[in-house]
Amino acid sequence: MDTSTRITHLKWMILGRALDDRLAKLKAQGEVPGSVFQGRGQEAYSAAGAMFLKRGDCYAPLIRDTAGRLVFGDFPLEAIRTHIGRRTGRMKGRDGNIHRGDPDLGLLPMISHLGAMISVVNGTLLAKRLTGRLADHVGLVSIGDGAMNTGATHEALNQAAVERLPLVVQVADNQVAYSTFSDRTYACRDLVDRAVGYGMGSLTCDGTDADACLATMHEAIARARCGEGPQMVVAKLLRLAGHGTHDDAAYVTDEMKSRFGDCLQLAERTLKVQGVIDESGIAALWDEARASIQVAVTQALAEPIPVAADEDWCAYSERNLTELRA
Amino acid sequence: MDTSTRITHLKWMILGRALDDRLAKLKAQGEVPGSVFQGRGQEAYSAAGAMFLKRGDCYAPLIRDTAGRLVFGDFPLEAIRTHIGRRTGRMKGRDGNIHRGDPDLGLLPMISHLGAMISVVNGTLLAKRLTGRLADHVGLVSIGDGAMNTGATHEALNQAAVERLPLVVQVADNQVAYSTFSDRTYACRDLVDRAVGYGMGSLTCDGTDADACLATMHEAIARARCGEGPQMVVAKLLRLAGHGTHDDAAYVTDEMKSRFGDCLQLAERTLKVQGVIDESGIAALWDEARASIQVAVTQALAEPIPVAADEDWCAYSERNLTELRA
């Protein structure tokens, strides 16, 4: 990858990490009503996927994709608003934290049921194809090792393969599903072994190696764009945080920790060693990230909360349908 | 396989075919209220699986397993009763046709939702293991090419692999799911390519070749019995009937028909050519099968139908729970 892509990648990783850290702090400060989930250790992989998307593509991130979301068009203010439940922003305090999204942007707002987003991405792609707007657009969907075992995931991956949709499924095998280790989650050698069973292309990479993530996601998305059908990418890495901030992850063993580095520290070191950026350049990225987040925090905290009396408590968009209710 | 096993296999195939034919005739005669599904063309494979089961094993057949069911302990009278809805027999006219089963025997009564039986077989195996009764018992479950794509199937196959249960999943890839050809059902080269993604052992065979079916199912079940974990067997064959008797299967092309023989005709020919059995021996098997079925038909038709006034219309087994209902 060229230097500017690598530096941009680092910038997004840093912004993702800084935002997650700030959200955790807001949680500790009592500002966040719900949970805070972090992508710590997964920023390189997450950001790399979204970096090769373009306007008109569709992206369905999950709980560890703060970085990827930011790349695709989410921004710190929206992330913070949604966590602290302001009525500004897309979700208006009705839904929170990682459920945010913007369908107009192609950024799908996830539901919690794991695996449910994949077939929805399929639907956006099929609709584009049927109405002649597919061109070389793709859909990218994120999934964890645990969620690979839901029925929804299976049905959707097979569906994408049968329809030969330009779907890229980005699997983050981070060794755990909440507290459950992979050996209680799947019994195959590597989750990438599932690709052949769907008739999908496949790629793997070291999820802690930023350059490998960039190259691999670039390749996968390029393949999907040029009509090679759905692609599965599997990266191994380690979740470097609790499942949420409420979880101390005491179950993660030292042995596991010894096997995986922090993608962000590794990337900073590599880029420094290679002379791509120096210490002060990195410090500037951090300062910039923190500063922009601080601005967003200040603004978000000042924004109004939702007011129950203003709600019309109606789940239908066709208002005429509800007028009949007595 | 030894001669007697091969002849026994042929006997069950013939009984299965004859029973299916008789059920279709009963349907044409207006005796069967619901649908009749047939295993025509799949008898060799179906019977072969059940032949290597023993008392205490668990078997979950599907709609094309008339032959396998008979091997495992279903009998023509029960099959006919259930189709024509007599109150005798296990289902008492409450449920019909291929939904019959006998949990006391380990013969699970299927529900219609495809894929739902696999995790249930897992449950019987796990329960046996936890209570120290597993020994070398196995579970055998039947599934079609279409049903391989349900979420239920995926979750259950992965579950069996994670628990390393002695499950054998017998996949009949009969080229169609109702009217839908395999290319709209899956996109992998062969469904057996899914085994590696679960971390299961796998085997394939020509589902029209009786001897191959015997050898392959024998091997798969032996592996499961001796602790090698779950096994997937995939056979290619063709459904030689409509989806049910209501379906003329006009969509099945001549090309498809030209690629697959009738397992039963093939078996008869092979055994004759090899001198294992002669024409009259085969005729005797058919006569015996038809005679036993005729006895069963006569008896079943004479049996009483359910009487609505005798029903207590209660879905709970704990009767005290319902006494409270006003």
Next chain:
Amino acid sequence: MKYLEAIRLALGEALAEDPRVFLYGQDIAGTFGGAFKATKGLTERFPGRVLNAPISEDAMAGLAVGAALEGARPVVEFQFGDFATIAFNQFVNHAATTYWRTGRSVPLVARLPVGGTPGGGPFHCQMPEAWLSHHPGLVVVAPATVADAYFLLKDAIACQDPVMFLEHKYLYYHLEADFDPRRAEHLGLGRAAIRRPGTDCTLISYSGMVHEALKAAEMLSQQHDIEVEVIDLRCLRPLDTETILASIARTGRCVVATEAWPFGGIAAEVLSVVASQGFRWLDAPPVRLCAEDVPVPFHPDLFAAHHPDAERIADLVLETVRF
């Protein structure tokens, strides 16, 4: 025209009128045209817009959500409504919540063949409306007539919100009516219809059971001079409580007859509305007649006893009128 033909007509017109519409479901494409033949002939007329789905109900529903978000108008056929259990999550947690959570509508239609036929048994006869209508956000429609099969399906496809469209399997071939779509009158989505006016009792039903209700009303009129007002709900969610309550205000009595199980079903919802909002008008207890509270039986005799019929409906109305 038969009920099934009205559905096919509506699908064909929707495909012709709106390029955003496409059909997706098991075995619906090609010359086969679906388990019940609702889409027969449509693949030839609209190539590439009638697609066979794998046996993957969750993914079928999910795909429809995504396509709807992308501006298409997906119409998904389930082979039997009983299999919508597999898609339950996508329907109630995804399709139903997206508008409220994000402000974006999800205009999809799921066509569900429902209801009992003798010999269908426990897994091919169910009525899924109770569990599709509890969560807020889904429109649930259940046409009882040929005209409604046509008009309500067109309305459903035009609706911005996700619609569960319940087609009664028994009516597919057994219900036939003279019907000219350009002439027939039609009530919109969300409105109940008074199928027969009356003054002595309000009898509420929907889907296949409407025809038993009408038979019961005719019997009562002939044999007992009792004039029953028969309401066909048409749309179960939202419920047209206005029409229901106005009728109760006139008759003072209410019987609800459905083919579904009683517990927490549409009948329970109607009775609650009637009891809580129509109490002052009631001259007798509002009551329901539903299916027996066990799975749908296979044998036709048990099936017949399991389902309400005109006679038993008439008995209950009589009891209510004589209260």
Next chain:
Amino acid sequence: MKYLEAIRLALGEALAEDPRVFLYGQDIAGTFGGAFKATKGLTERFPGRVLNAPISEDAMAGLAVGAALEGARPVVEFQFGDFATIAFNQFVNHAATTYWRTGRSVPLVARLPVGGTPGGGPFHCQMPEAWLSHHPGLVVVAPATVADAYFLLKDAIACQDPVMFLEHKYLYYHLEADFDPRRAEHLGLGRAAIRRPGTDCTLISYSGMVHEALKAAEMLSQQHDIEVEVIDLRCLRPLDTETILASIARTGRCVVATEAWPFGGIAAEVLSVVASQGFRWLDAPPVRLCAEDVPVPFHPDLFAAHHPDAERIADLVLETVRF
């Protein structure tokens, strides 16, 4: 003892008393002991009998059906009741139908953490009882007290039929009571409890909402001299209509308060029973107060407005009493 501790105690005792019992669910094993810690310490005490499941709710439920058929007593934990949508099919079409279809019982227990907590949002706060109780065959239980959390869970595990055991997440840590299992009295499965006797109005609820109902009753007694009879349903399916109707016969008035959505919910079922079978005793319309009819909101202020509380319950009772 806390509500959660009562559940843990019951699980531990069941494991100790009956070798057929085992636990299966996501993240329940080891030192972690489950998302809510209900199984903490049990793996150490009962090695091999507390098993982590993959994220596969359908297969979790299916495995329980099979294990129950094989003579075991599976207790399956769902991480959130909201995810039981994925297992819906195995519950209602497999667990619930097997006894009626085959004569073989399916004694499984599914533990479902349900109900709202501020900030939980649309997918971690739902009440699933409406769609788990419509199909015949499941027992649905919703303990509101520490003693019931213990006794009903023991009863559920002993029950021959499949039991959906709804544990209120908010009560896990917020409800605490002096409780000695050897001394406490206990009503069996299927019976409602009168938590506070009264003569002016019957107020019916279950699960977390019972505590708001009791608060409302206290307020009404103090401020208005109105004595409300508070019924805790405990068991939603089957419903103890006897206790409900006997109370209505005494008070002549009925209010139902639940945390669930209104349409076709338990409140609708209770109102139908009361209206159809208790009509002669009613002096006022029987009414319900349920959650607002949209997904459960994330923000605590919206959440508070979405859920009924003691004040609003009291207002509705007052209106009913003054009718």
